[in-house]
Amino acid sequence: MSLIEMKHLRLIDTIHQVGSLKNAAERLYLTQSALSHQLKELESRLETRIFHRVNNKLVFTPSGKAIRDAAKEVLEKMQALENAIQETKKDNLKDYIHGYSKAETVRLNNQAKSVEQILHWDSKWDSGSLILEAGCGVGSQTIIIARLNPESRFVSVDLSSRSLKKAQESIDQNQIENVAFQQADILKLPFEDDYFDHIFLCFVLEHLSKPMDAVQELKRVLKPKGTITLIEGDHGSTYFYPDSINAMKAVEAQVRLQKMKGGNPNIGRELYPILDKSGFTDIVVSPRQVYVDDSKPELVEGFIKNTFTAMIEGISDEALAQKIIDKKELDCGIEDLYRTADGGGTFCYTFFKAQASL
Ligand SMILES: C[S@@+](CC[C@H](N)C(=O)[O-])C[C@H]1O[C@@H](n2cnc3c(N)ncnc32)[C@H](O)[C@@H]1O
Numbered sequence: 001m002s003l004i005e006m007k008h009l010r011l012i013d014t015i016h017q018v019g020s021l022k023n024a025a026e027r028l029y030l031t032q033s034a035l036s037h038q039l040k041e042l043e044s045r046l047e048t049r050i051f052h053r054v055n056n057k058l059v060f061t062p063s064g065k066a067i068r069d070a071a072k073e074v075l076e077k078m079q080a081l082e083n084a085i086q087e088t089k090k091d092n093l094k095d096y097i098h099g100y101s102k103a104e105t106v107r108l109n110n111q112a113k114s115v116e117q118i119l120h121w122d123s124k125w126d127s128g129s130l131i132l133e134a135g136c137g138v139g140s141q142t143i144i145i146a147r148l149n150p151e152s153r154f155v156s157v158d159l160s161s162r163s164l165k166k167a168q169e170s171i172d173q174n175q176i177e178n179v180a181f182q183q184a185d186i187l188k189l190p191f192e193d194d195y196f197d198h199i200f201l202c203f204v205l206e207h208l209s210k211p212m213d214a215v216q217e218l219k220r221v222l223k224p225k226g227t228i229t230l231i232e233g234d235h236g237s238t239y240f241y242p243d244s245i246n247a248m249k250a251v252e253a254q255v256r257l258q259k260m261k262g263g264n265p266n267i268g269r270e271l272y273p274i275l276d277k278s279g280f281t282d283i284v285v286s287p288r289q290v291y292v293d294d295s296k297p298e299l300v301e302g303f304i305k306n307t308f309t310a311m312i313e314g315i316s317d318e319a320l321a322q323k324i325i326d327k328k329e330l331d332c333g334i335e336d337l338y339r340t341a342d343g344g345g346t347f348c349y350t351f352f353k354a355q356a357s358l
Pocket of ligand 1: 096108112135138157158184185186201204208291
């Protein structure tokens with residue numbers, strides 16, 4: 001380990017900026033004695049003085065000056081690195097196909113509610129568990145799983161601070177108290193190894209260019225014998241009546257656009273191999289088909305119109321801009337998807353829910 005730590009560099013740089021130990025302690029939220037302790041620690045490790053007191057003023061010694069100049073340089077480099085990482089995150093967010101509009105928030109909430117029974121009848125963990133929800137978005141699934149597991153605690157993370165704010169509002173409105181939200185990247189989680197009892201993730205791997213890397217990182221923070229639950233869709237499982245070539249072309253346009261952005265909306269079928277290659281055991285994949293006809297008016301509204309077709313409408317502008325489909329085909333395709341929700345139509349889509357343990 002180096003004799004000089006980051007805390008020492010921050011200390012020296014702050015003292016240089018504010019000119020006194022008292023002001024530096026305030027700026028760094030330290031007590032004066034803690035600050036003096038750090039200073040003495042550094043001087044004793046380096047076996048040299050950093051300051052002299054001249055007329056009640058702090059004057060840097062030659063060693064102090066060298067540390068002061070190096071501290072400035074290192075801290076600026078650290079800041080530049082942090083800025084670059086923030087930019088990378090913005091790029092990740094920019095590539096996220098559905099975006100973060102109000103309409104998308106409504107769509108995610110509709111999606112979660114409309115298929116709640118199909119996806120979550122078995123989303124239950126031992127009471128007292130600590131569960132990581134990875135990629136919680138605006139909290140649409142969070143509300144459901146937190147309510148189903150009132151004796152467990154959830155840490156729900158997402159890359160988007162805007163989504164987390166909405167998620168927090170929604171949890172507060174619903175008076176749910178067993179969830180803490182945190183901004184984090186699934187590919188680099190800010191948690192120790194073996195930290196969580198269980199992990200839950202829904203509709204996120206489909207957006208990642210390296211889903212296996214994400215699963216590896218989730219595995220790292222999972223305790224031995226812990227479990228992972230993944231839910232993903234698979235657009236290849238979409239079929240409907242009345243059939244329509246344009247509607248199928250519109251769905252295919254969404255698949256191509258998402259793949260261009262590095263994702264894979266047909267990932268549902270790959271969950272078993274992903275978990276298997278990642279070293280999980282006891283893998284069980286359960287296809288959850290949503291079948292809609294006139295006898296299920298809530299699914300006609302909630303799923304066909306407000307989840308699936310709303311999703312295709314949501315990517316229309318970008319699909320046209322990327323020239324993946326022509327406008328006439330897309331408009332007719334969307335109209336035909338809505339037609340399956342008119343009397344006499346039917347619609348099928350299959351989600352995949354995978355559960356496995358370490
Ligand atoms: C389709 S939304 C699903 C949200 C929620 N799980 C649901 O089912 O309603 C996908 C979410 O994954 C998040 N996401 C994408 N990549 C991520 C990453 N690397 N780390 C954390 N969150 C990520 C996005 O910000 C977005 O909120």
